[in-house]
Amino acid sequence: MSIIKREGLPHFVVKKNLQKSGTRGIYFSDVVTEEVLRDVCLKITGQMEFTCEYVDNSYHDPFLDATYNKGRLAILHVEDTVCYISFSEREIGGRNSSVQSVPTAFNLFYLNPYPNKRLFYYFLNVAGNAETAYQRLIYRLMRTIGFTFLNASPSLEQISSPFTSAEDIILNRKVNADRNRSNNSTYLTKGTDGALEVYGKTYGANKYETSLICYALACLRRPEQRIRLYEVLEGNLKELPEASLRVIRKMGGIDVVRTGMTLEKRNYQENKSLRSPLYIYNLLRRLGNKHCALCGCEIPEIIQGAHVWPVSKIKKAPGLTPEQRLEYALDGENGLWLCENHHKLFDENLLSFDQDGSVRLREGLDERYANYIQEITKIQSLPQSMLTKRFLWYLEQRSLSVS
Ligand SMILES: [Zn+2]
Structure with missing residues (x-):
């Protein structure tokens, strides 16, 4: 324990x-130099005089x-205030690299019980091309959960305003996801019960994005609002990192539901699968945000995933293995988004x-019924992009099982 405050200086x-300093030969102290710290100190305290110590992995307070630098952090003690400052990469290139350390920094900050603490972010490369739509989303999420940017350019400051509501995030995310649907994104929507739903991969680079989105939703949640995080697991179960789950639990209001092939299989076999999160996830991935294919309605609370070949028929179809039945029941191509009226x-x-x-x-x-349906069915034909070979095959199975 050696928090030394010499002469009361910061x-x-x-x-x-x-x-990876050992193998790569790049040390945090080479990047976050005393010169950088001087600028940080000036921006936080208004003074340039400070003391500092660079410490080894074994150091702890x-x-x-007692570990390597997690969260690209520097800790600044100013009288009895403790500032957590997370630093960007020097090159803000990749979609994910610049995001990785942010949830980690937040976790450390949030889980520390010390009351008088503040959270900052410092750009090591202000001039870099960091203002893509994806980066903007991340910066807005960061400011929503309480990061103060120490040295953002005025234009960056302007476009990274905090979100004001969960709906605000959903709408912004929609723009993003529509453009990048092939990426394994984190999807945000509302369930038919009005709960906010996050469908997120919880490993690889996606876990950072999923964590940040959950934190921001928890910050903006109205007291009566429920949030469900569906952890979409593949293969070996990999949950969000323990620290992220601890933060989510501490923030409250978020139910964490695990889903994935193994779990769905069990539910399917035990006949428990009334509503499958994995099916919804697959539809979000294939079709983008919820919108009725026949009237364009985008109100997520009344949009449902409609099976083309119904699960009840799949269960009864002859000559299929249990694995095939499950695959067809969960396939995103075996479905479309429909509002409650059109679904029925x-x-x-x-x-x-x-x-x-x-x-x-x-x-x-009856003509009156037909007229009504014509009237509410503004879209008379599905888009070509939906008519894949597989989708048409499901359509054929449907008509065979109906007739
Ligand atoms: Zn509709």
């Missing part, structure tokens, strides 16, 4: 080593564990689709 403690009309076979994607009403339907 005092920095900085872990020298990054995780109430704010730093589709389920009751009052309307169906031809192989060219155009809407067909049931023959002999």
Whole structure:
């Protein structure tokens, strides 16, 4: 324990080593130099005089564990205030590299019980191309959860305003996801019960994004609002890092639900799968945010995932292995988004689709009913992009099982 405050000057403690310093020969102390610290000190305290110590992995105090530098952090003691300053990379290039250390820094800050603490972010490269739509989203999330940017350019400051509501994040995320659907993104929507739903991969680079989105939602959550995080697991179960889960639990209001093939299989076999999160995730991935394919309605609370080949029929179809049945039941191509009205009309076979994607009403339907359906069905034909071979095959199975 050696938090030394010489002559009452602001005092920095900085872990020298990054995780890979040993093999890469790049030390945090080479990047966050005394010159950088002077600027940080000036911006936080208004004075340039300070003391600092760069410490080894074995060093520990109430704010730093005996490990390498996690979260690209420097700790600054100013009288009885403790400042956590996280630093960007020098090159803010990749989609993910610049984000990685942010949730880690936040976790350390948030979980520390010391009351008089503050959280900052310092850009080591202000001039770099850091203002892509994705970066903007991340910066806005950071400011939402309480990061103060020490040296953002006025333009960056302006475009990274904190989010004001969970809905605000959903709408912004939608723009992002629509553009990048092929990426394994974190998806945000609302369930039919009005709960906020986060569908996120919880390993690899996605875990950082998923964590940040959850933190921001928890900060903005109204008291009556529920949030569900669906951890989409693949293969060996990999949950969010323990520190992130601890933060989520401490913030409160978020239910963490694990989902993945193994779990869905068990639910399916035990006949428990009334609503499958993995199916919804697959639809989000294939079709983007919830929107009725037949009327364009985007109100997520009344949009549902509609199976083309219904699960009840898949269960009864002859000659299939259990694995095949599960695969068809969860396949994003075996479905479309429909509002509650259109879903019911589709389920009751009052309307169906031809192989060219155009809407067909049931023959002999009362004219008044037909007129009503025509009226609410603003979109008379599914987009070409939806009519994959597999989708059409499901459509065929549907008509076979219906007739
Ligand atoms: Zn509709």
